[in-house]
Amino acid sequence: MKILTLLAxxxxxxxxxxxxxxxxxxxxxxxxxxxxxxxxLNVPVMDPAPLVINMHGYGSNMNEQQFYANMDPIADTTxxxxxxxxxxxxQWNAWYTPSFYDVDDVGF
Numbered sequence: 001m002k003i004l005t006l007l008a009x010x011x012x013x014x015x016x017x018x019x020x021x022x023x024x025x026x027x028x029x030x031x032x033x034x035x036x037x038x039x040x041l042n043v044p045v046m047d048p049a050p051l052v053i054n055m056h057g058y059g060s061n062m063n064e065q066q067f068y069a070n071m072d073p074i075a076d077t078t079x080x081x082x083x084x085x086x087x088x089x090x091q092w093n094a095w096y097t098p099s100f101y102d103v104d105d106v107g108f
Contacts, residue, residue, distance in 0.1 A: 019076045021066070028108045036062050036084040040076045050080040055092065062086040 021038040043049045052075070056065035062084040066072065075082050085108065093103040 019072060021072070023062075029104050031088065031103075033088075033108050034062065034086045036066060036086075038066070038072050038075055038082040038084070040079055040081075042076075043079050043081065052080055052082045054082055054084050056084070056087065056090075058092075058094075059090050061090055 019038060019040045021036055023034060023036050025032055025034045027033070052071065054065055054069050054071060056062060060068075066082075066084050071082055085105075087105065088103055093105040
């Protein structure tokens with residue numbers, strides 16, 4: 001049991017040292033919006049890098065999408081950034097949601 005605990009801790013330590021995920025908020029169209037940015041530490045801050053936008057489905061959120069997609073380890077080994085934007089009220093501006101026609105998700 002001690003070996004499993006030690007291995008789990010070592011895995012957590014190695015993965016946490018190789019990347020970071022930070023939650024940000026910003027104002028867009030008078031509404032506070034949030035997103036998570038996952039960036040591997042092997043990507044220099046000022047260097048251009050590929051960016052993947054990973055959007056959650058209806059009824060979900062950025063935290064669940066990050067967990068379900070499990071793309072962070074791939075980004076860490078290949079060197080790309082991932083942004084997980086958060087839709088308003090767990091949804092995006094889509095044709096089936098009339099109350100969201102005026103939400104500018106593309107601009108966000």
